[in-house]
Amino acid sequence: MTRVSATEFKNNIGAFSDAAMDQPVIITSHQRDRLVLMSAEEYRRLTGTAEGARGDDKARLRRIADRHGSTLTELSKR
Incomplete structure (x- = not known):
């Protein structure tokens, strides 16, 4: 799992969006976990929502x- 600061995420959104297709990316703010970026497929799997x-x-x-x-x-x- 990748952990990145909000500033680093903002500056490299494309790279981290690509990385989130394979594994969740934790976005931190003031050294605290704030958000998790994951693929839509993984989100649907976790929520039990069918594709589309x-x-x-x-x-x-x-x-x-x-x-x-x-x-x-x-x-x-x-």
Whole structure:
């Protein structure tokens, strides 16, 4: 994994964008990890999103409802 300062990333964005196609690039600010640049393919793999698809809206809404079910139930009682 590559670790680079925000300034170095800004000055060499093309090279680090290319590098992110093979492995994540951690971008630091004030010596702290701030961002991770990764390929779209790796992002889709991690999030379970199919290539080119916006995702199944029903499944996405079901995941949101499961995650926030108690809040939604409370709000519906008001």
